[in-house]
Amino acid sequence: MELWTTGNKIILLIYIVIITYFGSDQSGRWLILFFLIYITLNLVQHIVKDPRLKQGVLLLIIAYVLGCAWYEEPNFILLLPLNMYEIASFHIRNKYPALLAAALLPALFLRDLLLTNYAFIALLCFLNYTLIRRYMDKVDRQEDAIDRMRHDLQRLTKKQNDNYEFARTSEYMVKLEERNRLAQEIHDGLGHAMTGALIQMEAAKRLLDNDPATASVLLQNAIGISKEGIEEIRLTLKNNKPLVEQLGLTRLKTAVESFGIQANLHTSVVHHGDMEIITPLQWKIIHENVTECLTNAAKYASATTVHVEVRVLNRFIQAVVSDNGRGTEKIVKGLGLLGMEERTASVNGTVIADGTSGFTVTTLIPYGRR
Numbered sequence: 001m002e003l004w005t006t007g008n009k010i011i012l013l014i015y016i017v018i019i020t021y022f023g024s025d026q027s028g029r030w031l032i033l034f035f036l037i038y039i040t041l042n043l044v045q046h047i048v049k050d051p052r053l054k055q056g057v058l059l060l061i062i063a064y065v066l067g068c069a070w071y072e073e074p075n076f077i078l079l080l081p082l083n084m085y086e087i088a089s090f091h092i093r094n095k096y097p098a099l100l101a102a103a104l105l106p107a108l109f110l111r112d113l114l115l116t117n118y119a120f121i122a123l124l125c126f127l128n129y130t131l132i133r134r135y136m137d138k139v140d141r142q143e144d145a146i147d148r149m150r151h152d153l154q155r156l157t158k159k160q161n162d163n164y165e166f167a168r169t170s171e172y173m174v175k176l177e178e179r180n181r182l183a184q185e186i187h188d189g190l191g192h193a194m195t196g197a198l199i200q201m202e203a204a205k206r207l208l209d210n211d212p213a214t215a216s217v218l219l220q221n222a223i224g225i226s227k228e229g230i231e232e233i234r235l236t237l238k239n240n241k242p243l244v245e246q247l248g249l250t251r252l253k254t255a256v257e258s259f260g261i262q263a264n265l266h267t268s269v270v271h272h273g274d275m276e277i278i279t280p281l282q283w284k285i286i287h288e289n290v291t292e293c294l295t296n297a298a299k300y301a302s303a304t305t306v307h308v309e310v311r312v313l314n315r316f317i318q319a320v321v322s323d324n325g326r327g328t329e330k331i332v333k334g335l336g337l338l339g340m341e342e343r344t345a346s347v348n349g350t351v352i353a354d355g356t357s358g359f360t361v362t363t364l365i366p367y368g369r370r
Contacts (some may be wrong), residue, residue, distance in 0.1 A: 035070050038079065051090065058087045074114055080106055081122040085129050100126045162179075185236050193229025197222040211337050248283030249275055249310070252290065257307055259291070263298040266305045273312030282365050283349060286310065286319045289340045293321035293361045296336055301325025312367075319363040326354035 041064060045057040062083050069076035084103040103122045110118050204218035253269045260267035278286070290308055297303040303325030311318040331337075331353050340361070341351045349365035
């Protein structure tokens with residue numbers, strides 16, 4: 001805003017100097033001095049930062065302009081509108097009619113050409129001030145919005161970092177607890193068993209020459225204790241090992257959701273039946289076929305929604321991928337569909353494609369009951 005007032009004052013001052021120079025028969029040295037004093041006072045006004053001091057300097061400038069217009073050169077009064085807008089804007093900033101009235105108030109005491117020039121300058125400055133003021137208000141609102149967004153971004157970033165640190169700490173604690181639990185189970189199971197077996201074997205070693213029968217019994221006990229310890233460890237590891245079907249299904253869900261986020265697709269994955277039937281090799285084929293179908297839906301079908309369903313039927317494993325994109329009655333087998341058929345045929349399965357309503361690809365894989 002200060003840049004606007006400074007520029008307008010320079011333009012207005014040049015205009016007044018010109019009309020004074022060409023419209024007056026005498027251009028005394030005092031007039032130049034008065035103009036220089038006016039410029040100095042305005043520089044002081046823009047240097048001062050305190051609002052009260054600014055208003056004081058503005059009142060001094062207004063008094064100075066009125067004095068010069070009264071005693072030296074009437075055209076000095078044409079400098080008054082800008083200063084009137086400046087002093088009025090401290091109190092009636094967005095009340096534009098009041099601003100205009102304040103600037104036009106000195107026109108009541110003017111006559112003839114001076115009145116016309118004053119009214120013209122006051123109206124021109126008012127229009128200029130109004131446009132700049134609205135622009136600056138808009139800039140202020142945008143800066144406030146940017147500050148709020150920056151604050152929200154910093155808050156969310158801090159929250160995300162806190163959540164990330166919390167997740168890392170939680171993961172570390174879970175790992176520590178799991179390690180501690182496994183160590184305790186091994187210590188209580190295998191450790192005690194091996195200690196008992198070792199005691200039995202030490203005793204058998206000492207009795208081997210004097211009492212072979214008792215030594216044999218002790219050795220047999222040691223063997224039994226060792227077998228029990230090994231079996232207990234095997235059960236512990238089996239209970240802690242994730243199920244194959246959980247690994248396959250979780251991996252499939254994660255892949256589908258990740259692809260949906262990247263391709264802006266709404267995805268869903270459901271399953272029915274006994275997932276333990278599906279072997280790792282079958283999960284691999286299902287995963288690759290589903291990935292191929294997702295790629296085709298995003299690239300060629302212009303789909304927005306993709307649904308994946310895995311079912312274990314009486315004799316077959318069925319994986320269906322359906323989308324709401326462009327279908328086709330006549331299906332031309334490309335490299336993607338041919339690759340799916342080859343993968344599925346390696347386990348004696350088949351692939352069925354249907355394009356009548358959206359696009360649906362069904363993978364059927366036979367299995368034998370365990």
